[in-house]
Amino acid sequence: MFKKILIANRGEIACRVAATAARMAIRTVAVYSDADAGAKHVQACDEAVFIGGSAPKDSYLRWEKIIEVAKATGAEAIHPGYGFLSENEAFAQACADAGLVFIGPPPSAILAMGLKAESKQLMEKAGVPLVPGYHGAGQGAALLQREADAIGYPVLIKASAGGGGKGMRAVDKSEDFAEALASCKREAINSFGDDAVLIEKYVQRPRHIEIQVFGDTQGNYVYLFERDCSVQRRHQKVLEEAPAPGMTADMREQMGQAAVAAARAVNYVGAGTVEFIVEQKPDGSMSFFFMEMNTRLQVEHPVTEAITGLDLVEWQLRVACGEPLPLQQSEFKINGHAIEARICAETPDNNFLPATGSLQVYGLPAHSSFERAAHGVRVDSGVRQGDTISPFYDSMVAKLIVHGSTREEALARLDAALMQTHIVGLSTNVQFLRHVVGSASFAQAQLDTALIPREASVLFHQDKVGLPLAAAALVAHTLDQEAQAEHTAQAATAQGWIDPWARRDGWRSHGPSLRSFSSVYQEQPQVLLLTRGHAQGLQLMVDGQSETLQFQRLHKAGSEGALDITLGARRIQAQVHDHGEVLHVFTPLGATTITRVDALAHAGETQAEGGRLTAPMPGKVVSFAVKAGDGVKKGQPLAVMDAMKMEHTIAAPVDGTVAELLYAPGDQVAEGAELLRLVPLEQPAAVAA
Numbered sequence: 001m002f003k004k005i006l007i008a009n010r011g012e013i014a015c016r017v018a019a020t021a022a023r024m025a026i027r028t029v030a031v032y033s034d035a036d037a038g039a040k041h042v043q044a045c046d047e048a049v050f051i052g053g054s055a056p057k058d059s060y061l062r063w064e065k066i067i068e069v070a071k072a073t074g075a076e077a078i079h080p081g082y083g084f085l086s087e088n089e090a091f092a093q094a095c096a097d098a099g100l101v102f103i104g105p106p107p108s109a110i111l112a113m114g115l116k117a118e119s120k121q122l123m124e125k126a127g128v129p130l131v132p133g134y135h136g137a138g139q140g141a142a143l144l145q146r147e148a149d150a151i152g153y154p155v156l157i158k159a160s161a162g163g164g165g166k167g168m169r170a171v172d173k174s175e176d177f178a179e180a181l182a183s184c185k186r187e188a189i190n191s192f193g194d195d196a197v198l199i200e201k202y203v204q205r206p207r208h209i210e211i212q213v214f215g216d217t218q219g220n221y222v223y224l225f226e227r228d229c230s231v232q233r234r235h236q237k238v239l240e241e242a243p244a245p246g247m248t249a250d251m252r253e254q255m256g257q258a259a260v261a262a263a264r265a266v267n268y269v270g271a272g273t274v275e276f277i278v279e280q281k282p283d284g285s286m287s288f289f290f291m292e293m294n295t296r297l298q299v300e301h302p303v304t305e306a307i308t309g310l311d312l313v314e315w316q317l318r319v320a321c322g323e324p325l326p327l328q329q330s331e332f333k334i335n336g337h338a339i340e341a342r343i344c345a346e347t348p349d350n351n352f353l354p355a356t357g358s359l360q361v362y363g364l365p366a367h368s369s370f371e372r373a374a375h376g377v378r379v380d381s382g383v384r385q386g387d388t389i390s391p392f393y394d395s396m397v398a399k400l401i402v403h404g405s406t407r408e409e410a411l412a413r414l415d416a417a418l419m420q421t422h423i424v425g426l427s428t429n430v431q432f433l434r435h436v437v438g439s440a441s442f443a444q445a446q447l448d449t450a451l452i453p454r455e456a457s458v459l460f461h462q463d464k465v466g467l468p469l470a471a472a473a474l475v476a477h478t479l480d481q482e483a484q485a486e487h488t489a490q491a492a493t494a495q496g497w498i499d500p501w502a503r504r505d506g507w508r509s510h511g512p513s514l515r516s517f518s519s520v521y522q523e524q525p526q527v528l529l530l531t532r533g534h535a536q537g538l539q540l541m542v543d544g545q546s547e548t549l550q551f552q553r554l555h556k557a558g559s560e561g562a563l564d565i566t567l568g569a570r571r572i573q574a575q576v577h578d579h580g581e582v583l584h585v586f587t588p589l590g591a592t593t594i595t596r597v598d599a600l601a602h603a604g605e606t607q608a609e610g611g612r613l614t615a616p617m618p619g620k621v622v623s624f625a626v627k628a629g630d631g632v633k634k635g636q637p638l639a640v641m642d643a644m645k646m647e648h649t650i651a652a653p654v655d656g657t658v659a660e661l662l663y664a665p666g667d668q669v670a671e672g673a674e675l676l677r678l679v680p681l682e683q684p685a686a687v688a689a
């Protein structure tokens with residue numbers, strides 16, 4: 001076995017590879033960029049070497065530098081993780097040339113599977129079923145149009161070099177084809193430097209089911225069952241599970257054998273994933289077609305580890321060392337059901353706009369590392385509380401993996417684990433994931449790639465807590481904080497008591513007293529009125545409704561700092577975290593925020609001026625949809641930016657006229673940079689009475 005390996009990646013995958021290496025007594029070398037100087041993966045490894053600036057091209061993609069570091073530190077092999085250099089055949093070749101082992105397939109296999117069109121031609125020869133479509137070399141617009149017409153609409157145009165859900169356009173009718181083709185080619189050349197496309201029949205109600213395969217250098221192949229990754233947004237995976245609901249033993253074997261045939265056709269070695277698109281017919285039957293092969297470890301590999309009890313990174317290391325596969329096909333068994341949720345820094349309610357910021361609170365459910373599936377909850381994370389999610393890398397914060405004896409059990413466990421995931425400091429998809437898990441389609445395993453749009457009404461803009469309970473949490477938290485502060489002050493004074501007249505909150509010792517709290521909930525100002533009577537205790541008036549309020553701080557293990565709140569007939573436990581004026585309220589029902597407005601702190605502030613259009617995060621300007629002088633309506637798309645592996649449309653906040661474009665397509669912009677100047681339309685003057 002290797003004595004020392006270099007991990008050419010960052011974040012959770014680098015930490016995960018380091019954990020297996022440590023267990024196998026293999027020493028590890030981390031590489032890191034400026035932004036990652038204090039990152040978790042740097043500490044997780046035995047040694048670490050700085051390799052350059054924060055942008056991937058200045059560090060994690062500098063393969064000459066990485067090979068140099070491997071040689072200088074005496075590493076014998078390089079694990080590329082996923083993303084970055086993992087599917088770069090030139091890098092795999094350069095490792096071999098430098099006498100280093102690339103922990104992955106041979107360069108020829110990466111190359112063969114790297115282009116979607118070429119790999120499909122290969123698969124056709126190997127007898128692997130393909131989606132009806134065109135994947136030829138001819139790329140003329142007229143030829144492609146004829147091919148699309150012959151396939152029949154709807155069709156999907158894909159960039160042959162594409163990946164990560166980018167470079168795809170669905171086309172419903174012949175008239176729309178030319179324009180979609182042009183836009184797909186434009187995105188393909190910008191993102192992948194190659195504008196070749198292929199066309200596929202757009203499969204209706206499709207499911208994404210993929211097969212984990214493994215090969216060794218002796219020519220043995222096995223498949224480690226399937227993963228269902230149908231729940232997607234922008235063609236990117238959100239939830240992944242294994243086994244796939246509704247999978248029959250027969251179909252599993254057929255798909256497994258097709259995947260092994262695909263791997264064999266390219267002399268594959270190591271861990272790989274063959275992705276299939278599965279068509280669900282009205283009669284309930286399913287057909288599967290090869291989509292692509294990812295020649296690396298996949299983000300969602302932990303669900304396979306959970307149901308097989310295997311460590312896939314250990315297998316990768318053994319195979320890379322020349323050992324035969326540890327087990328044969330007949331020795332694998334599926335144990336229970338596993339689901340993975342990708343926790344991302346993003347705002348689902350704002351079209352999944354990626355978010356950046358620091359993890360002020362990063363509370364995770366009780367979990368184990370991948371080695372032991374204790375309590376059925378595993379968390380793979382590359383960050384710690386206090387760390388920053390920077391704009392340089394993708395938006396994935398962590399992966400939550402649950403395992404249960406049945407799908408129902410795994411689902412319940414996932415909901416509980418998400419409920420216990422408390423992140424404050426940046427926006428995440430945690431609540432959104434809870435809504436997906438709770439949706440009828442997901443609960444009943446009605447899976448297909450349109451699940452999110454179909455269930456939109458129960459996934460977006462959901463508020464499970466509601467104003468009264470959020471208000472009660474604000475008041476309870478404030479009074480509790482004051483009581484604690486008072487307690488501390490009291491303990492500090494020599495007499496052991498403080499002057500009641502020094503209190504600022506207007507309480508009186510006799511007679512009912514009234515106190516008001518200014519707050520903002522869901523962008524609406526709300527005045528909360530609290531009265532304390534002799535007999536009935538606290539009464540909270542919210543939005544014209546008055547209810548009794550009681551609360552106490554809990555001290556039991558696991559819920560330290562939680563408040564037990566009773567409002568009228570409802571009783572709930574809430575964890576409240578202050579983030580400036582914003583209170584983050586986590587309850588079993590869901591999480592919400594409510595702002596506690598300190599009126600004095602805002603005196604003299606004016607409204608931000610309208611008409612400025614700034615970059616929501618650092619990134620690249622892709623295109624402008626308008627030019628100087630254009631009149632625009634509120635909500636109209638003005639510009640497209642690319643950041644954190646996603647495209648974002650910037651829309652007009654008000655009706656107006658475009659005065660000036662301040663950047664050109666292709667320009668790199670900083671967060672907050674003004675992209676264009678918009679002159680808002682004159683507001684109609686107020687009519688004098």
Ligand code: ADP
Pocket residue numbers: 056082083084163164165236237294298299300392393394396
């Ligand atoms: P998958 O099918 O496994 O989701 P993706 O194409 O979405 O494949 O990429 C896999 C993972 O690789 C991403 O989720 C991300 O963690 C990582 N990755 C890919 N490209 C980059 C990049 N440029 N910067 C940072 N991470 C990246």
Ligand code: ADP
Pocket residue numbers: 131156158162163164165166200201202203204206208232235275277291292449
């Ligand atoms: P990428 O390299 O970006 O991962 P894929 O070819 O794997 O691209 O496709 C990504 C996703 O797009 C699939 O998981 C599926 O949701 C959708 N998709 C791909 N091909 C088709 C098709 N022919 N019909 C319908 N949906 C498709």
Ligand code: MG
Pocket residue numbers: 164275292
């Ligand atoms: Mg794919």
